[in-house]
Each structure stands twice: as structure tokens, then as C-alpha cells.
Amino acid sequence: MSEHIIASAIVISSTFFLIPTIGEIFAEKSGVLNLGIEGMIVAGAAGSFLTTYLLRGLAGPKFLGGDITVWIGLLAGMLIGTVLALLHSFVSVTLNRNQIVSGIALTIFGTGLGGLFGRGVVGKQIETSKLDDISIPILKEIPFFGAVLFNRDIIVYFSYILVPLAWFILFRTKLGLMIRTVGENPISAHNQGINVKKIRHMSVLFGGALAGLSGAYLSLAWLGRWQEGITNDRGWIVIALVIVALWHPINALIGSYIFGVFWVYKLQFANGVDVLGFTIKADSNLMDMLPYLSTLGFLIIGSVMINFSKVKRLIGAPTELTVPFYDD
Numbered sequence: 001m002s003e004h005i006i007a008s009a010i011v012i013s014s015t016f017f018l019i020p021t022i023g024e025i026f027a028e029k030s031g032v033l034n035l036g037i038e039g040m041i042v043a044g045a046a047g048s049f050l051t052t053y054l055l056r057g058l059a060g061p062k063f064l065g066g067d068i069t070v071w072i073g074l075l076a077g078m079l080i081g082t083v084l085a086l087l088h089s090f091v092s093v094t095l096n097r098n099q100i101v102s103g104i105a106l107t108i109f110g111t112g113l114g115g116l117f118g119r120g121v122v123g124k125q126i127e128t129s130k131l132d133d134i135s136i137p138i139l140k141e142i143p144f145f146g147a148v149l150f151n152r153d154i155i156v157y158f159s160y161i162l163v164p165l166a167w168f169i170l171f172r173t174k175l176g177l178m179i180r181t182v183g184e185n186p187i188s189a190h191n192q193g194i195n196v197k198k199i200r201h202m203s204v205l206f207g208g209a210l211a212g213l214s215g216a217y218l219s220l221a222w223l224g225r226w227q228e229g230i231t232n233d234r235g236w237i238v239i240a241l242v243i244v245a246l247w248h249p250i251n252a253l254i255g256s257y258i259f260g261v262f263w264v265y266k267l268q269f270a271n272g273v274d275v276l277g278f279t280i281k282a283d284s285n286l287m288d289m290l291p292y293l294s295t296l297g298f299l300i301i302g303s304v305m306i307n308f309s310k311v312k313r314l315i316g317a318p319t320e321l322t323v324p325f326y327d328d
Contacts, residue, residue: 006264007148012222014260015159016214016234021241021252022166023210028242029170030203031183031320035103036088037211038235039110040081044215046117048077049226053121064154065132066220074155074216081212082205084110089204093197096324107235114215118226131155131221155217166249179203183318186325196325211235234263247317 020037027034052073061067066074088106092099134157136150170176178199181189186196219226237259244258245251 004144004147007144008152009264010257010260011148011152011156013263014257015156016218016222017238017241017259018159018253018256019155019162019217020207020211020214020235020238021245021256022162022249023207024238024242025166025245025247025249025252026170026179026203027207028321029183029247029318030179030200031186031318031323031325032089032092032200032204033099033103033322034085034088034106034204034207035100035239036084036106036110037103037207037238038231038233039107039113040084040208040211041110041215041218041231041235042114043084043110043117044077044081044114044212045219045230046114046121046215046226047080048073048212048216049219050117050121051076052220053124062132065134066130066154070131070220073220074213077212077216077220078209079212080113081208081210081215083208084113085205085208085211088208089201092324093200093204096326099322099324115228118228121226122228123225125225130224153221155213155221163249163253170249180318182325183320186320186323190325190327196327200325211238 020041024034024037052069055069055072058067058069063071084106087109088099088102091097091102131153133151133153136157139150140146142150168176170179178189178194181192182194182196182199189199190196215231218230223230241252241255241259244255
């Protein structure tokens with residue numbers, strides 16, 4: 001496999017990780033842990049593909065690499081993710097129930113819902129509605145990197161913009177200050193007139209919309225099809241990525257691309273990789289385990305670290321993460 005193809009695969013895989021990670025950072029910064037991301041991604045992938053497939057007869061002139069059906073499909077994926085996030089938000093924020101239990105239940109429900117949505121379109125193809133790559137003039141001429149980074153679909157470009165935008169909102173705007181205050185000291189925020197639950201609802205819904213978009217990206221832009229087990233449980237990696245990123249959008253970009261490299265090269269090592277003249281080959285089953293073992297490791301490290309208040313403040317973990325807020 002050529003270096004160009006491998007690098008392109010890394011960008012695509014990293015985009016899939018990055019978009020929901022940014023959304024989960026917002027949710028956790030407000031104090032809400034969402035373990036339902038995997039279910040949101042699966043349901044978003046199935047729902048967006050089903051919508052696009054059913055509307056395939058409406059295909060017309062393409063705009064930004066996609067016709068009207070694929071844009072409706074992308075919106076459908078975001079809507080599904082938002083609705084599922086609303087369920088989690090209602091249970092964990094409005095009713096103040098256990099966020100971890102709610103998130104796991106949401107993953108189970110979302111996975112089942114995805115299977116229901118995708119049951120009639122397994123093996124179907126909608127190549128005419130798949131998002132096409134768009135070349136950026138001048139930038140595409142940069143040797144190697146131009147073709148890899150600036151000849152991609154619109155969702156990849158959106159991820160480039162999303163990172164600095166998320167950083168700006170969280171750390172340079174009044175809204176970002178409110179989100180962070182609600183996650184650090186909700187009682188103080190409440191006393192200052194901030195509607196704590198409203199901020200948490202908004203943050204969780206935003207995270208759900210991005211999770212749904214990530215699922216839609218997977219089925220419409222990346223693979224162009226729906227199949228059972230389409231995510232390979234990669235949604236769980238997003239939870240670890242938030243910890244790896246230390247709840248910071250810039251770090252999320254770096255972490256997502258590291259995991260993207262990891263994900264792509266696990267396939268390469270299974271076939272053998274030439275390193276300084278030596279061919280290194282690893283059993284495919286072992287390589288399949290590594291991303292999840294590393295995810296489990298990061299989750300364990302993260303859970304240990306955030307139990308120590310000084311370390312928690314140092315790494316940027318929200319102080320009131322998973323802690324319900326009672327406003328009466």
C-alpha cells in the first residue's frame with residue numbers, strides 16, 4: 001500500500017475520532033459524562049444511510065461534494081444523535097440519575113436502534129450519493145501533504161475548523177466560561193444567575209449532534225454503505241480520547257491523529273511493516289486487541305488521576321464530572 005493511501009486513511013480515521021471527541025469534551029466540561037457515544041454513532045450511521053438511500057431518487061446537482069440526499073442524510077444523523085443525547089440529558093440532568101448507567105443503557109439502545117434502521121439496507125450501495133472529495137486550490141499543490149490534507153471531503157474540512165472554533169468558544173467566550181464554571185462549581189454558577197441545567201443540556205445535545213455526525217460520516221463519506229458492527233466499537237475509544245486530550249480541543253486533535261495512526265497501522269503490522277530494513281509482523285488478533293487495550297489503560301489511568309484533587313485540577317478534569325446538581 002502506498003504512503004499516500006496510508007496517510008489518507010489516517011486522516012479519514014482520525015476525523016471519525018476527532019468530531020465526537022470535541023462534542024464529548026463540551027459535555028464533560030459541563031459536568032456530564034456520556035458513555036452513550038457508541039450507540040449514538042451506530043444509530044446515526046444507520047439512520048443517515050437509510051435516509052439517503054430512501055431519498056436516492058431526489059439526487060440532483062452536487063453542492064460541496066454531496067447532492068441533496070446526502071445532506072439530508074447528514075442532518076438526519078445529527079438529529080438522531082441529538083435525540084439520543086436528549087434522552088441521556090433528561091435522565092442524568094433533569095432527573096439527576098446515574099450518568100454512567102444512563103450512558104451504558106443509551107449505548108445498548110442506540111446499537112439496537114441502528115440495527116433496526118439498517119436492517120433493510122444491509123449490502124446496499126449509494127455511490128451516487130456518497131460525499132466526494134473537494135480540492136482546495138493552491139494548498140492541494142503542496143508536495144505530499146496537499147493531496148493528503150487538502151483533497152478531502154467537506155466533513156474533514158469541517159473537522160479542521162471545529163478544533164480552533166471549539167477552543168475559542170471554551171476559553172475565549174462568555175458561553176465557554178459558563179460551561180467550565182458549571183463543570184467546576186455549579187453552586188457558584190447558580191448563585192451568579194447561571195442556569196446550570198440549561199448549560200448542561202446544551203452541552204450534552206451538542207455532543208450528541210457531533211456523535212451523530214460522526215456516524216453519518218462513517219456510512220456516507222467513509223464507507224458508503226451500512227453493515228452490522230460498522231463502528232467496530234470505536235465509539236468507546238472516544239471516551240478515552242477525552243482523557244488523553246486532557247479535556248482540551250487542541251490536544252484532542254493530536255490524540256485523534258495518534259489513534260488514527262494506531263488504527264491504520266494495526267492493519268499494516270498484520271501484513272508486515274518494514275522498519276529500518278527489518279520486517280515486523282504481528283498477529284492480526286493481537287493487533288485488533290491493541291486499540292482497546294490502550295483505551296482501557298487510558299480509562300484506568302484517567303479514573304485514578306481524577307480521584308486526586310490536585311492532579312484533577314492540573315490535568316483540567318472537570319471537578320463536578322458525573323456529580324448531579326440539585327437546584328431546589
